[in-house]
Amino acid sequence: MEFKLEAHRIVSISLGKIYNSRVQRGGIKLHKNLLVSLVLRSARQVYLSDPCPGLYLAGPSGIPAAALPPPPQPGEPAAGEEEEEEEEEEEEMETGNVANLISIFGSSFSGLLRKSPGGGREEAEGEESGAEAAEPGQICCDKPVLRDINPWSTAIVAF
């Protein structure tokens, strides 16, 4: 449970940093944003793979669908159930400000947030929690690693 909270916190802070970097002097720093995106991806995977029941975090109702990553194609009847579950989890993750940040954030570095970089259709996020060895972030979901999250999570704050 605490992992979900921490991961959510890290995600919202990361998005905030990416947004802030767009308005700061000197333009977007590619290196910094790349690293923040990597953290964002890992945090998102930790959040979604946490087996605890989702924590409902209050947010404005009727969050526009555009704020969420596009759902899988309709031609995937098998993923129907997962789809619902996944959307629910995403809603939980989207508090008011996080939703705004995602819509502002747009598609920058979406390749890192997509399951398969370099093309390929968007796949349901729920499927990511399967054993996908190709995705390095999966290793972060091991218990021993997650125990270290708390001390490290403060790393992102003053980045």
Place this chain on the structure above:
Amino acid sequence: MGEDTDTRKINHSFLRDHSYVTEADIISTVEFNHTGELLATGDKGGRVVIFQREPESKNAPHSQGEYDVYSTFQSHEPEFDYLKSLEIEEKINKIKWLPQQNAAHSLLSTNDKTIKLWKITERDKRPEGYNLKDEEGKLKDLSTVTSLQVPVLKPMDLMVEVSPRRVFANGHTYHINSISVNSDCETYMSADDLRINLWHLAITDRSFNIVDIKPANMEDLTEVITASEFHPHHCNLFVYSSSKGSLRLCDMRAAALCDKHSKLFEEPEDPSNRSFFSEIISSVSDVKFSRSGRYMLTRDYLTVKVWDLNMEARPVETYQVGAAASKSRSPSERVTRFFPAPPPSASVIMTGAYNNFFRMFDRNTKRDVTLEASRESSKPRAVLKPRRVCVGGKRRRDDISVDSLDFTKKILHTAWHPAENIIAIAATNNLYIFQDKVNSEMH
């Protein structure tokens, strides 16, 4: 967030005794010239300050070759890119001295987009006795001129003149992070996040791209260039480091575009050390060749590593810079770029850390020491006392607990005199210069 917090802290720190820090005064780079006589610093406000070492004099035995301000000039101004609606910061990212070829000194200074070649000359004589002009320079009334005289050079107070000789602009789309002068003294390279360009020092309207790691689709970006340097002796070799922790040695004789490396230096990741932030802490912030050219020094978030050019599999030496147990520590800066300094004797390595601490590692004895650069902890000419960072339980009197480390005070830039044991440490807006009086300072 972090950077903004730092800015706010800095701008609002109204302290007594002139400790008020403006953001423009933050030192962003430090570099000794090839003889060590001159030390150049660049700051966030686009200024370059050059210090000169005073010759040792018998009259004042205590001022053994101390550094005084020699010249100050505004190198870069803030600019605005109208096409992209972006402001270009004037912060000096790097300064590199050119080898001295005549009485004048030359250096390259760069901000995010533009590199400039500056020539520094001294003037200590002035011609007097012109025939056509009077003392103020006004033309004389010719009817008053009755005889001819030969103008003579009279001594005057030393005047240091700095003039921009070349401006190398529009070469980079991304932010320039390093420049390096080639050993051929004719060319130099500049590296930004995704590309490295080769320039000729005399030609400003043309540069050659030698490395390009930009993916066809920017969304596939996984790695950026963090630093690059030419080999000190072989003019065809250079190395560049990446955010993934790898070093690539490239040979310009192999191809015009050196996308394919000649050697790849990468330490395989220990799966048991895998953590949430693995990718970030492995990013190499700087790479430097040793003076012999046989070794390379790299700095990542937690360690300083020494690599042998003949061994690509792993570094030959690794030194831990952070507090011993990284678990109990809360690092607050992840893309802090610590720049290690290679020393002349190649037996001691120095790098900066948090809390205005800097660390020195003796490669022979394997001992290390942590020292602090701050006004409070050291008086001028006093011997530095080693500091200890304690983790957990037992704490001795003067120890600093790891939790009370100030992560906003970081030493990012250090430089080592090329011939002597003199080091320059930049801590925010202060420059500290330490000299080794007694050889056994390392303990």
